[in-house]
Amino acid sequence: MPLKRGAFSGLSGKIVINRTSIAAVVLFLIVIPLWAGNNMLNVMSLILLYMAIGQMWNLMAGYSGMVSLGQQIFIGIGGYSVAIITRLFSLNFFIGIFVGGVLSAFFALVISFPIFKTRGVFFTIGTWIVAEALALFFTNWPFVNYAAGMHITVNRTLSWSFIYIISLVLGLGAVALVYIIMRTKLGLALMSIRDNESAAEVMGVDIYKTKLKTFLISAVVTGMCGAVMYINVGFITPYSGFGISWTVAAVIVVIIGGIGTMEGPIIGAVIYVLLNQFLYAFPGMSMIILGAVAIVVILIAPNGIMGTLHEKTGLEILSPRRKV
16 A cells, blocks of 8 residues: 655654754763863763763673673783873873773683683683682782772873763764664674574574674673773772673663663763762762662563653664664
């Protein structure tokens, strides 16, 4: 039956509105340094960095079913890379950020051979064990001052606006990267592996190569975020850089926002960072309270905020579905 004129007007109108809204948000983020104070720039930088870290964990766990407890591997490598490059070699911090991403990818490639032989909970535990082993290694490595850690003094020469701009590039870049990936054949392969790995293999999906590409992408972006995060902090130790709290934060961000959704890590990062700022007055209780918030969200909205909204209302701002 032939379609009537204007049959897609509502759909196209929705797309225009979404694109306009997204462009407005991006423009707002770009101009923030023109009027915001240092405290707001710091908070916004943290939101953007946690958003990027959350997107990478969501890419692995939410879209491909690889639940990792070892994302802190790449946070630590990125942090130590920028510390060594700037402090010991007196090179530009941009080189440190780049090296952090490259070394993270290289290390991910090395450990992929053994840990990809495991599945499910064994993969999850394996990634965590690797992170703990790295923390122990750096604790006994004289080149990085053992457990005493290293100062990263480059942040004293950078303005908050400059750190914010770097964080903005990483945050928006991570969202754009996942969006593009999920609308390609790689994205379809990832979701098929998540849904049924055996069936995906029968249909011709190269399981190892698909997982490896995802693992490397996640490692690069997370490593670069770790470098910028520790430029902001100014000091790194083995058990802070390679501590599981980084992955716990990513998990909370994704669970609150909605695992397997594009918008979930964005909403989750905003909520997580703002709650963290509020809970600074309760240092011993902050993670417990954040965990309790995540549990409440799971009970009320099992698919997270954006997942539940999509299920009940069909709201989907950044759809990973490809047009056919």
